[in-house]
Ligand SMILES: Nc1ncnc2c1ncn2[C@@H]1O[C@H](COP(=O)(O)OP(=O)(O)O[C@H]2O[C@H](CO)[C@@H](O)[C@H](O)[C@H]2O)[C@@H](O)[C@H]1O
């Protein structure tokens with residue numbers, strides 16, 4: 080099995096320094112707890128921050144390093160400034176609230192981007208240093224979004240995965256980030272990008288389209304010549320370990336004590352990192368509402384809320400703590416008696432045994448975050464209930480809600496609704512509790528953390544590696560093969576190859592530099608030039624009619640072989656479908672603002688270049704489906720292009736030009752074809768063996784060389800002229 084290199088901001092263990100001793104303890108938080116056991120099993124390494132070590136003596140530090148090495152953890156020490164600017168600053172003041180839809184918590188001006196970028200460089204450097212060929216690198220979470228891209232630069236052939244543990248928000252939210260483009264490109268350095276939920280994949284794909292113009296095809300997107308996969312991998316927990324612990328006599332004793340101490344009380348439990356995304360204040364208010372509404376429950380209801388301190392140096396967390404403290408005090412002041420306290424609040428971390436005892440003892444578990452990537456507490460609770468009892472009240476804004484449909488799902492913003500759900504849970508008959516819990520447990524056990532790790536890594540390791548599928552060689556290298564005498568025939572696509580795209584087709588007229596270049600190529604007795612375009616005859620005539628070049632319009636339907644010769648159509652092509660299809664495209668143009676229909680002699684095209692990228696792509700899919708559905712019997716082809724859907728007669732393609740032209744040339748002529756889009760693939764396929772095919776862009780292609788785009792195509796043609 081390939082060695083696994085985990086890279087995350089926090090290691091699964093944190094250094095804990097006391098007066099005279101130092102030790103490493105389990106880190107809190109979903110990522111660290113969830114991945115600990117898979118790491119123990121994998122035999123690989125884990126690179127990350129072990130927490131604050133600034134006060135350790137040299138001897139203590141080496142003691143810690145020894146302990147970390149035994150756990151196969153490689154520490155990356157963050158300086159005080161990095162903790163404050165990279166971790167607390169950009170990661171937790173900007174990205175954390177933004178990904179949780181809390182724009183009002185993002186500072187007006189972010190000053191920590193630079194520190195974030197530099198810290199990401201340090202993680203990438205350390206991972207690259209420990210990398211051995213054949214390793215799989217798995218980068219985790221929002222603190223390290225630039226690391227996949229940085230690793231790709233350092234290790235072009237490495238297999239790199241990235242998992243985003245928190246929500247990926249809608250593109251409307253992500254778009255507000257000034258550094259959105261850099262962050263997206265950073266993620267795209269990975270081979271596989273995973274999220275907890277399908278909705279996050281959708282948001283991510285929409286954001287790629289909107290900001291980088293990259294269209295995700297179901298689960299893959301092309302970026303810089305590489306295919307990057309994206310997918311939903313809902314994270315699980317070590318269900319067996321929780322269940323085993325929940326059956327231990329020590330835990331059962333603890334549960335017994337808990338029940339004896341609160342003999343007549345029903346027990347509600349909440350367990351969270353103390354984070355403003357976890358919805359603790361509204362949860363407290365809901366408990367308060369239950370007590371207000373149901374006097375009979377006063378003195379008979381106990382809510383144990385355990386909150387582990389988190390990010391205590393960030394002001395928002397300190398303020399949140401005060402809010403929670405105040406609410407707890409208020410509710411206890413209102414409804415406490417000399418015999419009972421309704422809210423039992425613990426501000427600390429619990430060990431696993433204490434945690435599981437609470438899960439096992441709870442009548443109702445309240446997991447009500449206002450937004451959460453997944454939420455593992457909900458799953459831990461179910462795993463810890465082999466008695467198939469207890470009710471889970473779960474926020475519909477937690478990623479876990481997509482899987483845990485048998486929980487009582489609540490809107491965490493609706494305090495009354497949550498109070499209703501708590502009452503419903505308290506009154507729920509045993510048979511219903513059992514039915515729901517049994518179904519929840521089946522899901523938690525089937526999709527546990529080992530399943531999660533295996534499904535992510537199987538997908539990642541099953542992908543063809545960059546080394547197995549090397550990038551196409553640089554087109555400029557092809558020039559060597561064209562050196563020396565001998566005739567050359569150039570087949571050149573126009574839009575996207577000789578010129579860049581314009582918002583309206585008529586705006587992409589050839590510039591002076593291109594006209595000069597074409598004139599110089601035509602002036603060479605050993606070179607003949609053919610422009611093979613999807614454009615109509617009239618346009619090619621207007622732009623190039625005076626040049627001694629071959630012109631081929633509408634993807635080869637019309638050809639003017641030489642200057643002075645007439646245009647001729649390919650024989651036997653049917654156009655009868657056109658009047659039937661045109662009204663369908665017109666209707667789309669009318670309903671999608673900014674789109675329009677282009678009509679040529681033989682084909683029709685619906686362009687949506689100026690339409691909002693996400694909406695345009697959706698509409699294009701709908702149009703294609705409609706066309707397939709209505710006109711599958713017609714002799715026509717439906718061709719998705721770059722922000723265009725084109726309908727052409729069957730049997731016409733750019734490839735048909737090549738043999739026609741070569742009929743008039745000597746057999747030893749050297750053929751060069753250059754193009755950028757899917758229609759040029761027919762051209763490449765028709766080039767005889769030994770010819771040179773150059774794809775201008777980063778799409779899938781059957782060409783043998785690649786250049787980046789029109790400027791490089793021109794550089795190639797100039798070099799052919801010896802310039
Ligand atoms: N008082 C306490 N004492 C001891 N342990 C405690 C504790 N309170 C919480 N924990 C433990 O910490 C973990 C919390 O994980 P969560 O998934 O609930 O949220 P978190 O926001 O940390 O994780 C992030 O990563 C995870 C995993 O991807 C996502 O589910 C989540 O949405 C995302 O925010 C659980 O394993 C829990 O047992």
Ligand SMILES: O=P(O)(O)OC[C@H](O)CO
Pocket residue numbers: 088089107108109110111220244245389390
């Ligand atoms: O304590 P933090 O800041 O490392 O966050 C822990 C959470 O699991 C983050 O996903």
